[in-house]
Amino acid sequence: ETGVTQSPTHLIKTRGQQVTLRCSSQSGHNTVSWYQQALGQGPQFIFQYYREEENGRGNFPPRFSGLQFPNYSSELNVNALELDDSALYLCATHAGQGGFGETQYFGPGTRLLVL
């Protein structure tokens, strides 16, 4: 078990609604990445935050947005939900912008279902 927690564990929304997912970092980790894992697929990178600034973004539309707070916890916000947004959302944290071989520690995920 890592020290990364996510809430809620499950969520059901309808098309067009907005959702906020939360992630608490492992102690000492100031970088958080968010991934979307559709059923039967590998996780896909959404974006990364380092010390409260966006530090890279994958191929996701602007309706996917995020925040990182001074305590390094993070939120993922998705506006105008679409059916294809149904997935497991994972956050991963690690310490600093050191070497590229840093291990990312994953939380258990939030499963979002859009009806």
Place this chain on the structure above:
Amino acid sequence: AQSVTQLGSHVSVSEGALVLLRCNYSSSVPPYLFWYVQYPNQGLQLLLKYTSAATLVKGINGFEAEFKKSETSFHLTKPSAHMSDAAEYFCAVSDSGSARQLTFGSGTQLTVLP
């Protein structure tokens, strides 16, 4: 751009048999390579990683992987499968051209037969 291909979406082995999960990568710069395991309804747990030190990397739970640059491969092996190894396995790559993001393969579901 970096990418990962995992050959075989489903692999079945008998308990006690060799486990071999295949991963090939594409990267324009020296890569960092990872294997993660995902148990049902859980997040991802790191098994092992390659960061340009030894080409044979040993991980947790008896797993190991060998980096072969000439073959652009990073296959995962375990000499003797246990029932508890049944899970989904993901290979991932990261390189200096990225924002330290991980690019994952599509995963291999490992079934261990009694």
